[in-house]
Amino acid sequence: MSDHGWTRAMREERYEDAWAIERAVLAARDPATCDDPTLPYHQRWVWDGSAVDDRDVLVRCYHGLGDTLQFARFLPVLARRARSVAVEAPARLHPLLRFPGIALAAFDDAHPLPPSGCDIEITELAFALRCAPRDVPVPYLHTxxxxxxxxxxxxxxxxxxxxxxxxxxxxxxxxxxxRHRCLSLVSAPTTLPVINPEGCPFDLAATAALVAGCALVITVDTMIAHLAGALGRPTWLLLKAAPDWRWDPARRDSAWYPHTRLYAQPTAGDWQTPLATIARDLDMIQGEDHGQPPQPVRARVLG
Structure with missing residues (x-):
């Protein structure tokens, strides 16, 4: 959702205000356009705003992998309130989405599942459940x-x-x-001096295990940021100057992931500034900037 007022409310953690905007959007929808097959999946809507309690709910994951991981935190809350829950998600994600009482189905964009008693897109769960990010403890994914x-x-x-x-x-x-022992979390070869120059496996279960084994993850705004955040790993997130709605470039923290620290560009295209700050912060953690013996990153890194 791109509405400026909604984005501002979400960034300021004024969720009731954000949900009021979403309620108005729902009320304005034409029921005939529900799950419109002429639209790309990420532009469709499937939920009519009705309650999810004591119903058979089908959660559709029509957005990106990162969006699905971000909003998966609400699936156990939904499972406690619905009669049954099935999640239609890319098969690649299934190893990470194994929650008690929740069935998984592979999302095939050519043959999506038929409608259930209540269909909802996973990014609508916070509004449907009136549940804020901080209401769900992190980590909520485990490996x-x-x-x-x-x-x-x-x-x-x-x-x-x-x-x-x-x-x-x-x-x-x-x-x-x-200067530091680094691992690539990109699924392509690299010439950087990392311990795996061949790159990270194109397998989310294997990638999750690598992320979980890292003392710190430094990443751009992509699925890896959500995976690391959901696993509760210390994460330093590099953001462009005008980032996606879920990150506030004026803040260093995130309501979605308490162990994540934000490093935003001061101006568009300037990666040197946030990277210089990250380099200094890494050196400070290891005690290299003030003559002390190096300290383990795992012991001293702050999210």
Missing amino acids: TPAPLPHDTVGLCWQAGDWDADRWVPPALLEPIAA
Whole structure:
């Protein structure tokens, strides 16, 4: 949703105000346009605003992987209130979405599931349940950490092709990778001095294990940011100057992920400034800037 008032309310954690705006949007919808097959999935709506309590609910994941991971926190809340819950999500995500009492179905964009008693898109769950992000403890996703070397820092510099402005040129991460033990969380080879120059596996369960094994994740605004946040890993998030609605560039923290710290560009295209701040913060954590013996990242990093 791009409405400026809604974005401002969400960033300021005025959820009742945001939900009032969503209520007005729902009331204005033409029922004939529900799940309109002429629209791309991410532009469709499926929920009519009715209560989810004691009903058979089908949760459709029509947005990106990151959106699904972000709003998956509300699935256990929904399961406690609905009669039954099924989640239609990309099969790649299924290993991460195994919650008690929730059935999983693979989303096939050519053959979506038929309507249920109550259909809802996963990004509408907060409004439907009147549940704020901080109402759900983090971590809400869990996996066995990969056995990585001590104090490994995960790096992700690529985001989706739909917004190249979120990407960080990997050469800008060279100073960080040269000074710290780093792991690539990008599923492509890299020339950066990381412990896995072949890149991260294109497998979300394996990626989640790597993220869980990192002492710190430094990432751009992409699925990795949500995965690390949902797993409760310390995460430093690089943001473009005018980021997505869920991040406030004027803040350093996030209501969605309490262990995430925000590093936004001061002006569009300037990645050097936030990366310089990250480099200084990493050095300070390890005690290198004030003559003290290096301290473990895992022990001292702040989210």
